[in-house]
Amino acid sequence: QITLKESGPTLMKPTQTLTLTCTFSGFSLTTPEVGVAWVRQPPGKALEWLALIYWNDAKFYSSSLKSRLTVSKDVYRNQVVLRMTNMDPVDTATYFCAHDSVGDRGFDVWGQGTMVTVSS
Amino acid sequence: QSFLTQSPSASGTPGQRVTISCSGSSSNIGNIRNYAYWYQHLPGTAPKLLIYRNNQRPSGVSDRFSGSKSGTSASLVISGLRSEDEAVYYCSAWDDSLRGVVFGGGTKLAVL
Numbered sequence: 407q408i409t410l411k412e413s414g415p416t417l418m419k420p421t422q423t424l425t426l427t428c429t430f431s432g433f434s435l436t437t438p439e440v441g442v443a444w445v446r447q448p449p450g451k452a453l454e455w456l457a458l459i460y461w462n463d464a465k466f467y468s469s470s471l472k473s474r475l476t477v478s479k480d481v482y483r484n485q486v487v488l489r490m491t492n493m494d495p496v497d498t499a500t501y502f503c504a505h506d507s508v509g510d511r512g513f514d515v516w517g518q519g520t521m522v523t524v525s526s
Numbered sequence: 527q528s529f530l531t532q533s534p535s536a537s538g539t540p541g542q543r544v545t546i547s548c549s550g551s552s553s554n555i556g557n558i559r560n561y562a563y564w565y566q567h568l569p570g571t572a573p574k575l576l577i578y579r580n581n582q583r584p585s586g587v588s589d590r591f592s593g594s595k596s597g598t599s600a601s602l603v604i605s606g607l608r609s610e611d612e613a614v615y616y617c618s619a620w621d622d623s624l625r626g627v628v629f630g631g632g633t634k635l636a637v638l
Contacts, residue, residue, distance in 0.1 A: 453629045454629065455628065518572050
């Protein structure tokens with residue numbers, strides 16, 4: 407059974423750097439084609455894809471946020487980490503991580519999400 | 527701004543058939559190599575994959591849900607509408623120009 411769980415700060419101040427960790431089980435990020443994505447949802451708004459990292463360390467970022475995002479993986483700890491610099495109140499959202507099983511860029515299992523609020 | 531266009535809302539009565547559309551472009555849905563995905567999202571929960579690879583259903587997803595793709599658009603059909611189908615439905619696809627995943631703006635389905 408595949409599970410993912412997001413963790414990180416719930417409250418941040420503007421200009422700070424957000425570090426979110428996705429801890430997963432039931433799969434390995436050393437398995438070919440497997441990936442983990444980050445997706446967020448601001449309150450009352452649509453899902454927005456942020457980043458994607460694959461088993462071979464291929465990384466993809468949202469074009470609008472690329473300069474602020476870094477995604478990395480730790481295959482020994484079964485974790486994927488997302489860093490987002492220069493946080494702003496508009497970045498207030500629920501952040502999800504999700505599993506891509508076959509490299510199709512679709513996500514079959516999602517974490518429960520973690521709410522991050524940015525406020526001065 | 528979403529790169530995939532969905533109607534903001536849809537509705538139907540129990541037992542009806544509802545179609546939710548997702549309009550893209552040649553760089554995403556319109557490329558035969560890029561698959562359309564559909565997710566069901568209830569507030570406060572994790573999104574649930576309903577359709578993958580344009581028209582495939584994951585195990586455990588009701589056969590009342592079906593997907594298709596034609597040209598630069600994809601569609602999700604829900605048959606035999608039930609009250610528990612009230613949710614927001616999102617489409618997504620890979621975009622070759624952006625080299626990233628794009629989501630639609632979501633369609634909120636009401637079961638009247």
